Amino acid sequence: xxxxDNYLGPATCAVMALAAAPxxxxxxxxxxxxxxxxxxxxLGIGAAFSFLIMMFNVPVPGGTTAHAVGGTLLAALLGPxxxxxxxxxxxxxxxxxxxxxxxLAFGANTFNMAVxxxxxxxxxxxxxxxxxxxxxxxxxxxxxxxxxAINAAALCAAIEFGLQPLLAKDAAGVPLYCPYxxxxxxxxxxxxHLAVAGLVEAAFTVAIFAFVERTSPGTVYAGSSxxxxxxxxxxxxxxxxxxxxxxxxxxxxxxxxxxEIKAAVNGGSALGFTPAGMAQGLRFDAPLRDYAVKGAPEIxxxxxxxxxxxxxxxxxFKLLALLKKDRGGPSRAEA
Amino acid sequence: xxxRERYEPRRDKGRYLEKSLLAVLGVLAALRDRPGExxxxxxxxxxxxxxxxxxxxxLVSLSRNxxxxxxAAAVELGLLCLFRGxxxxxxxxxxxxxxxxxxxxxxxxxxxGRGGNVLFLLGKVLxxxxxAAIFSAATPWTSVTEAFSRLRVPDxxxxxxxxxxxxxxxxxxxxxxxxxxLKLRSVGRNERKMHSLAAIAGTLFLKSRDAAVTQYQxxxxxxxxxxxxxxxxxxxxxxxxxxxxxxxxxxAAFFALGxxx
Numbered sequence: 006x007x008x009x010d011n012y013l014g015p016a017t018c019a020v021m022a023l024a025a026a027p028x029x030x031x032x033x034x035x036x037x038x039x040x041x042x043x044x045x046x047x048l049g050i051g052a053a054f055s056f057l058i059m060m061f062n063v064p065v066p067g068g069t070t071a072h073a074v075g076g077t078l079l080a081a082l083l084g085p086x087x088x089x090x091x092x093x094x095x096x097x098x099x100x101x102x103x104x105x106x107x108x109l110a111f112g113a114n115t116f117n118m119a120v121x122x123x124x125x126x127x128x129x130x131x132x133x134x135x136x137x138x139x140x141x142x143x144x145x146x147x148x149x150x151x152x153x154a155i156n157a158a159a160l161c162a163a164i165e166f167g168l169q170p171l172l173a174k175d176a177a178g179v180p181l182y183c184p185y186x187x188x189x190x191x192x193x194x195x196x197x198h199l200a201v202a203g204l205v206e207a208a209f210t211v212a213i214f215a216f217v218e219r220t221s222p223g224t225v226y227a228g229s230s231x232x233x234x235x236x237x238x239x240x241x242x243x244x245x246x247x248x249x250x251x252x253x254x255x256x257x258x259x260x261x262x263x264x265e266i267k268a269a270v271n272g273g274s275a276l277g278f279t280p281a282g283m284a285q286g287l288r289f290d291a292p293l294r295d296y297a298v299k300g301a302p303e304i305x306x307x308x309x310x311x312x313x314x315x316x317x318x319x320x321x322f323k324l325l326a327l328l329k330k331d332r333g334g335p336s337r338a339e340a
Numbered sequence: 341x342x343x344r345e346r347y348e349p350r351r352d353k354g355r356y357l358e359k360s361l362l363a364v365l366g367v368l369a370a371l372r373d374r375p376g377e378x379x380x381x382x383x384x385x386x387x388x389x390x391x392x393x394x395x396x397x398x399l400v401s402l403s404r405n406x407x408x409x410x411x412a413a414a415v416e417l418g419l420l421c422l423f424r425g426x427x428x429x430x431x432x433x434x435x436x437x438x439x440x441x442x443x444x445x446x447x448x449x450x451x452x453g454r455g456g457n458v459l460f461l462l463g464k465v466l467x468x469x470x471x472a473a474i475f476s477a478a479t480p481w482t483s484v485t486e487a488f489s490r491l492r493v494p495d496x497x498x499x500x501x502x503x504x505x506x507x508x509x510x511x512x513x514x515x516x517x518x519x520x521x522l523k524l525r526s527v528g529r530n531e532r533k534m535h536s537l538a539a540i541a542g543t544l545f546l547k548s549r550d551a552a553v554t555q556y557q558x559x560x561x562x563x564x565x566x567x568x569x570x571x572x573x574x575x576x577x578x579x580x581x582x583x584x585x586x587x588x589x590x591x592a593a594f595f596a597l598g599x600x601x
Binding site for chain 2: 300305319320323324
């Protein structure tokens with residue numbers, strides 16, 4: 006679901022950035038005022054979770070791959086505002102360090118994965134939770150929420166892709182950016198997510214939520230202690246398991262590079278040309294492009310990328326928590 | 341009495357006083373603002389930390405292999421993210437200072453078109469500084485001396501290091517108080533501040549001489565001849581084993597990759 010650069014026209018990128026910005030600003034304000042200080046490290050851990058979960062690619066019908074996001078999980082654990090911040094940070098680090106998702110398309114990716122998923126997921130989860138009394142019912146609600154939310158995000162991404170042939174064409178009518186119309190992009194994005202990725206997201210969400218609830222109740226319920234150790238253990242486990250994400254061969258739909266799209270097969274036929282906007286567009290060389298290290302076996306590169314990404318996310322949030330402490334500290338309050 | 345009085349002291353040149361105050365405070369803060377102040381013992385043996393840091397810096401500086409450098413980066417970032425935010429910020433500040441300096445040194449090479457190499461070298465410099473900064477952030481001074489003596493560094497060296505650090509802190513406190521006193525007494529314009537500064541330096545010298553004498557007497561009284569004996573039991577903890585295993589993996593990777601070529 007990570008839209009690379011040059012798939013969306015500059016106008017779409019700007020509109021999507023404008024759409025995502027208010028959500029991010031409101032989230033940052035809410036988190037700064039409402040989230041207790043001891044829960045701020047959880048934001049980093051949450052972002053690290055999301056980062057890792059997105060590394061687990063699963064093969065989907067049509068020969069491409071898809072991945073879970075963990076947005077509903079974070080929204081259920083930390084609230085939708087904190088989840089929005091966590092996931093957008095994970096997306097930023099993915100774009101800057103690993104070239105996963107574009108720089109120009111960051112707004113669109115943030116809107117799809119960091120705004121739509123947490124808020125839709127959280128709304129459905131609360132809706133179900135308030136109406137059921139059993140634990141099993143709550144978990145069912147969580148699974149439904151995760152499933153619906155990731156599909157809503159996939160639909161948004163598909164619409165953004167599908168609008169491009171209408172918005173940007175050259176004189177001969179050849180699309181400049183994403184060449185697939187809505188009739189292709191919506192089924193191409195939704196079928197894999199409805200069939201596989203949504204189920205994977207739901208399974209991940211419920212399994213990890215149940216684990217966190219059991220080992221670190223303070224994360225879920227106010228008043229109990231927030232234990233970080235089990236969460237770090239879970240993170241380490243996911244890091245070690247991350248090379249499993251390599252088992253699925255192929256690139257996710259809509260994430261082909263400019264060199265791949267010409268040969269990408271869709272509905273039985275290859276595209277046969279590289280849209281002009283893609284061939285000449287922005288090319289940002291991320292240091293660890295595609296989670297690979299030059300000269301290293303894929304597994305090693307993937308695992309190293311997982312460690313570096315997780316560490317970077319956690320460090321970023323620990324530094325952010327520091328800013329909050331400074332702002333609310335007694336020295337300023339007295340002055 | 342009915343006339344309102346306005347007294348404004350003439351502008352005083354006291355910048356150097358404030359600067360020296362800040363400098364002394366900075367050193368004292370760096371010395372005191374260290375882990376272990378709370379009395380908590382290290383979870384990892386200090387000598388193992390020291391040896392691992394030396395090894396990491398050595399391997400990173402010898403390496404010409406980008407894969408090894410990335411592995412080292414993953415290890416160091418992984419360790420760094422376990423610290424508290426304040427410590428991370430302190431470590432990163434040191435690394436940033438090194439980055440600026442190294443970037444300035446490498447800038448001509450970069451402009452002459454050795455871009456790739458320069459970034460690689462810059463990465464190596466940053467990793468070496470990061471390793472040292474992590475060690476320093478994770479180890480109190482007492483443990484540093486302990487690590488040196490456990491690694492069979494000659495006692496004279498260990499004692500000198502130990503005393504230097506202790507006396508920088510002690511004499512620093514003394515200087516600080518004298519500087520404060522000078523500042524408080526210099527109401528209005530004090531033309532003779534420079535003379536007082538010389539007096540402070542002189543007093544400091546006399547005090548340090550006194551301190552050396554008392555230190556020697558205290559050593560004699562306690563039968564301490566400058567030989568350090570370590571009394572701490574030395575059972576290996578799981579954290580020690582973890583760090584040792586990490587070292588082994590890194591060293592093995594270095595040789596398996598032929599990273600020095």
